[in-house]
Amino acid sequence: MTTLSEQILGAPAGEYVDRRVDRAYVHDGTGVLTLETWKALGGSGISCPECLFVLFDHIVPANNSTTADLQHELRDFARHAGLHFSDIGGGICHQLMAEGNALPGEIVVGADSHTCTLGAFGAFATGVGATDMAAVWASGTTWFRVPDSIGIHLTGSLSGSVEAKDLALTYVSRLGMDGASYHSLEFIGEGVSGLSMDSRLTLSNLAVETGAKAGLFYADHVTRRHLGSFGHRVMPQEQGDCNYRVEYHFDAGEIVPVVAVPPRVDTIRPVSDLAGLELDQVFVGTCTNGRSEDLSRFANIVRGKRVKVRTIVAPASRKVLENAVKTGLLMDILAAGCTVLPPGCGPCLGAHMGVVGEGEVCLSTSNRNFRNRMGVGGEIYLSSVSTAAASAVAGEICIAGD
Amino acid sequence: MRIEGPAVCLPPDIDTDLIIAGRYLRTKDRSIWAKKVFEDLDPALSGRLNGAVIVAGKNFGCGSSREQAAVALKEAGVRGVIAPSFARIFFRNAINIGLPLAEADLPCRDGERVVIDLTSGRVCSESLERPVAPLSARMLDILSSGGLVEFWRKKK
Numbered sequence: 001m002t003t004l005s006e007q008i009l010g011a012p013a014g015e016y017v018d019r020r021v022d023r024a025y026v027h028d029g030t031g032v033l034t035l036e037t038w039k040a041l042g043g044s045g046i047s048c049p050e051c052l053f054v055l056f057d058h059i060v061p062a063n064n065s066t067t068a069d070l071q072h073e074l075r076d077f078a079r080h081a082g083l084h085f086s087d088i089g090g091g092i093c094h095q096l097m098a099e100g101n102a103l104p105g106e107i108v109v110g111a112d113s114h115t116c117t118l119g120a121f122g123a124f125a126t127g128v129g130a131t132d133m134a135a136v137w138a139s140g141t142t143w144f145r146v147p148d149s150i151g152i153h154l155t156g157s158l159s160g161s162v163e164a165k166d167l168a169l170t171y172v173s174r175l176g177m178d179g180a181s182y183h184s185l186e187f188i189g190e191g192v193s194g195l196s197m198d199s200r201l202t203l204s205n206l207a208v209e210t211g212a213k214a215g216l217f218y219a220d221h222v223t224r225r226h227l228g229s230f231g232h233r234v235m236p237q238e239q240g241d242c243n244y245r246v247e248y249h250f251d252a253g254e255i256v257p258v259v260a261v262p263p264r265v266d267t268i269r270p271v272s273d274l275a276g277l278e279l280d281q282v283f284v285g286t287c288t289n290g291r292s293e294d295l296s297r298f299a300n301i302v303r304g305k306r307v308k309v310r311t312i313v314a315p316a317s318r319k320v321l322e323n324a325v326k327t328g329l330l331m332d333i334l335a336a337g338c339t340v341l342p343p344g345c346g347p348c349l350g351a352h353m354g355v356v357g358e359g360e361v362c363l364s365t366s367n368r369n370f371r372n373r374m375g376v377g378g379e380i381y382l383s384s385v386s387t388a389a390a391s392a393v394a395g396e397i398c399i400a401g402d
Numbered sequence: 403m404r405i406e407g408p409a410v411c412l413p414p415d416i417d418t419d420l421i422i423a424g425r426y427l428r429t430k431d432r433s434i435w436a437k438k439v440f441e442d443l444d445p446a447l448s449g450r451l452n453g454a455v456i457v458a459g460k461n462f463g464c465g466s467s468r469e470q471a472a473v474a475l476k477e478a479g480v481r482g483v484i485a486p487s488f489a490r491i492f493f494r495n496a497i498n499i500g501l502p503l504a505e506a507d508l509p510c511r512d513g514e515r516v517v518i519d520l521t522s523g524r525v526c527s528e529s530l531e532r533p534v535a536p537l538s539a540r541m542l543d544i545l546s547s548g549g550l551v552e553f554w555r556k557k558k
C-alpha cells in the first residue's frame with residue numbers, strides 16, 4: 001500500500017516525477033516576480049489559464065505608489081491572460097482556494113509556503129518559488145520528488161477552550177522546525193473524524209513550520225460536506241496500510257492551551273506559564289486562524305466586554321466577513337473595541353497595517369513568530385483564538401475560561 | 403562545477419525573513435535586496451558577502467517561500483551556500499536562480515577558504531573534506547545553465 005502523497009503523485013517515495021498541476025496560484029507578493037520570470041522565459045504563453053489563480057492578499061489595499069504600480073501591472077496581466085483573479089478585499093489566497101477551489105486527489109502548487117493548508121482536503125498541495133511558478137504558467141507542469149511521509153496519529157478529542165491551534169503548535173514543537181524536512185505529514189487515526197474542516201485547515205497550515213512539504217488529511221464525510229456546500233461531489237479517500245517513516249501519537253484530550261514564544265514556532269509553553277505577560281497588541285486572523293469558526297470563538301469571548309489592549313481582527317476572506325456580518329458577530333467584535341481590517345494577511349508579514357514597534361509585544365493567532373516579522377524590534381507570541389480573545393480582554397496573556 | 407571563497411559562518415535555522423525582510427519585497431529593484439540582505443541578523447554582514455561562501459547550520463532558508471531570499475544572496479555576491487540541510491522551497495529556489503547549494507556538514511571558521519565541488523560531490527575547508535548529498539541530474543543541469551530561465555531557453 002501507499003501513502004496519500006504516493007497515491008496522488010503516482011510513484012513511490014524517493015522518485016522524481018513530472019506532473020501536470022491541477023491548480024496553481026500566486027498572490028500580490030510572489031506574483032510580481034513570477035510575472036517577471038515568466039516574461040524572461042521568452043513569451044512562452046500560458047499553458048492552462050483556467051488552472052491559474054492570482055489572488056491579492058498580502059498588501060491590500062496598496063500601501064504606497066510602488067506597491068500600487070506593481071499590483072496594477074499584475075492585475076492587468078491576470079485579466080488579459082484570463083486567469084482567475086481576486087482583487088483586494090477578496091481574502092487570503094489559501095482561504096480562497098479552500099472555498100471550493102481545491103479538491104481531493106488534486107496536485108496544487110502555490111507561490112507561498114502555506115500552500116500546504118490545502119492538504120486538509122486530501123490534495124497534494126505545496127509551496128514553490130516564483131521561478132518554479134513561472135515554469136508552471138508556461139508548461140502546466142512541474143517536477144516533484146515524491147516525499148516520504150510521517151504519520152501524525154490522533155486520538156481523543158479537543159475539549160473546552162483547547163483548539164486545533166494548540167494541537168498544531170504542540171505537534172510543531174514535538175517535531176521541531178526541521179523535523180519533517182523533505183517529508184509530508186499525514187494526519188491519521190480515529191481522532192481525525194471529529195475535527196471540523198476549519199480545524200483541519202489550521203493543522204495542515206502549520207505543517208510547513210516543521211519543514212514538511214505537505215500536510216494531508218484523507219477526504220471523508222467532513223470534506224464531503226464542506227466541498228458539497230460549494231457544489232462539488234467528492235469521494236472519500238481510502239487509507240490503506242502504509243509505511244510511515246515515523247509516527248507521532250497525540251491524544252487530543254491531553255492537549256493544553258499553549259503559546260509559542262519568540263522567535264521560534266517550535267518553542268512552546270503552557271499559557272498558564274506566561275499568564276500576566278503584558279501585551280501591546282493582539283492580532284486575530286491569517287490563513288491559520290481567520291475563518292468563521294475562529295471569529296465565532298473570538299466573538300463569544302469578547303461579547304459584552306471591552307478589550308484592554310489594541311486588538312486587530314482580519315477575516316480571512318470576504319465570505320468569512322460576510323458571514324460575520326450576517327450572524328451579528330462583527331457587531332460584537334466592533335462593540336468590544338476591536339479594529340477590523342479588510343480580508344487579507346494584514347499585520348502577519350509586518351509590511352502593512354498593524355506593524356508592531358520596537359519593544360512591543362504582540363499576541364497573534366498567526367503561524368510565525370520569527371524575529372522582526374511583524375515589525376522591527378517587536379516580539380510575537382503565537383496562540384489559539386480563545387487565548388488571544390481572553391488575553392485581549394485582560395490586557396495580558398491569560399488562559400480562556402472553559 | 404567548482405566554487406570557492408572565504409567562509410561566512412551562520413547559525414542553524416536561518417529563516418527567509420532574516421535573509422530578506424518582508425518590508426523590502428515590494429520592488430523589482432534587485433540591488434535593494436542585495437543591500438538589505440541579513441539586515442535584521444547583522445547589518446554589517448552584507449558588506450562581507452561578495453565572493454564569499456556561506457557555511458550555515460541546519461535548515462537554512464526555512465519559512466516563507468520568497469524567492470527574493472535566494473536572489474538577495476546571489477545579488478550580494480554569495481558564490482554558494484553549504485549547510486547540513488536546507489528548507490525545501492529555498493533549495494528549489496536557489497537552484498532555479500543558479501545559486502549553488504551543497505548539503506554537507508562542514509565545521510565553519512570565519513574567513514577560512516572553502517571549496518564546493520559539485521562535480522566530484524565534495525566540500526572542503528583548509529583542513530577538512532566532506533561528501534555532498536548528490537543533486538539530481540536535472541538539478542545539476544539547471545544549476546550549470548545558470549538557472550531555470552537559462553536552462554529553459556537552452557532547451558527551446
Ligand code: SF4
Nearest residue numbers: 114286287345348349
Ligand atoms: S496570512 Fe500570513 S502566513 Fe498566511 S499567507 Fe498571509 S502572510 Fe502568509
